[in-house]
Amino acid sequence: MKEMPLEKRKITSSRLILGCSGFTNHFNKNAYTKEELLKAEKAVDAALATGITMFDCSDSYCMGKAEMMFGEILSSNSNLRENIIIQSKCGSYYTAEKNIKYYDLSKKYILNSVDEILKRLNTEYLDILIIPGADPLMEVEEISETFDKLIDLGKVKHFGVSNMNTEQIKYLNSYCKESIIVNQNTGMNINFSDGIIEYCNLKDIQIQAYLSLENGIYDGNIVENISEVDFQAKRLLEKVAKEKETTLEVIVLGWLMKHPAMIQPVLRTINTDVIQNCRAAIKQAKEMNKEEWYELYNVFIAKRNF
Incomplete structure (x- = not known):
């Protein structure tokens, strides 16, 4: 059987990946509750029972609380860390007061961020560190030095990026000893026609689809005030899911996983039923024919260009 790029690298x-951003929705300095922690633990247990052994974190998820919660889960299970893969991200900022999104990929910031991430996660290393690709002020020489330092210290094993195009990855890889192994894109915004998928395949870079279920729109929840294009996409998914006697999330994930690039979706949910349902997505990917795939493709492309 065909292998994912990450699988080729052992x-x-x-x-599938369980994203930890949904552990709590409190973007404030208030402490998370025991009830929230219990729900997160159940989500992790459901993921492991479903065969999901990779988890996506970030220093920005719920102001660091998602990592703290995952760290508590790790601490309560001494055998868990060695049997899972943890990736985290740093470098993105948002200031609500000025409504400005900005980036900091300086050596000092990344090194400090990784230390704080490891502390919150109660682990000595990250399997993968991901940095954003949208920073126009990116200094690749400095990033390369930072990556080398983190490898030497044993704090990070591998590196990835988010939403980088082909030339940006080439540029970064030309300076870094450790090749980029992940390119994470946002859900249905993956571009199938600009060459990034082909380049990632050529270089064994894993494409990950973050927010694959579009923040609950495609996992069967009732979401108010969605756009017309989202409404049309959801109607089609409901029709297909009914015909195949399965759920919306299974169809969406199956559609993504059908692609020969072996796209790896990231689930942002703590709903244990949804997580368990996702086991069927692999089977759905195998069974989906080209006509069915393109019917969904046309809707999702319309959504991306909306």
């Missing part, structure tokens, strides 16, 4: 065989 890193993981987990076709």
Whole structure:
């Protein structure tokens, strides 16, 4: 059978990733509750039972609280860390007061961020560190030095990026000793026609689809005030899911995983039923024919260009 790029590198065989950003929705300095922690633990247990052994974190998820919660889960299970893959991200900022999104990929910031991430996660290393690709002020020489330092210290094993195009990855890789192994894109915004997928395949770079279920729109929840294009996409998914006697999330994930690039979706949910349902997505990917795939493709492309 065809292998994912990460599987080729002997890193993981987990076709899905559980994203930890949904552990709590409190973007403030208030402490998370025991009830929230229990729900997160159940989500992790459901993921492991479903065969998901890879987890996506970030220093920005819920102001660091998602990593703290995952760290508590790790601490309560001494055998868990060695049997899972953890990736985290740093470098993105948002200031609500000025409504400005900006980036900091300086050596000092990344090194400090990784230390704080490891502390919150209660682990000595990250399997993968991901940095954003949208920073126009990116200094690749400095990033390369930072990556080398983190490898030497044993704090990070591998590196990835988010939303980088082909030339940006080439540029970064030309300076870094450790090749980029992940390119994470946002859900249905993956571009199938600009060459990035082909380049990633050529270089064994894992493409990950973050927010694959579009923040709950495609996992069967009732979401108010969605756009017309989202409404049309959801109607089609409901029709297909009914015909195949399965759920919306299974169809969406199956559609993504059908692509020969072996796209690896990231689930942002703590709904244990949804997580368990996703096991069927691999089977759905195998069974989906080209006509069915393109019917969904046309809707999702319309969504991306909306």
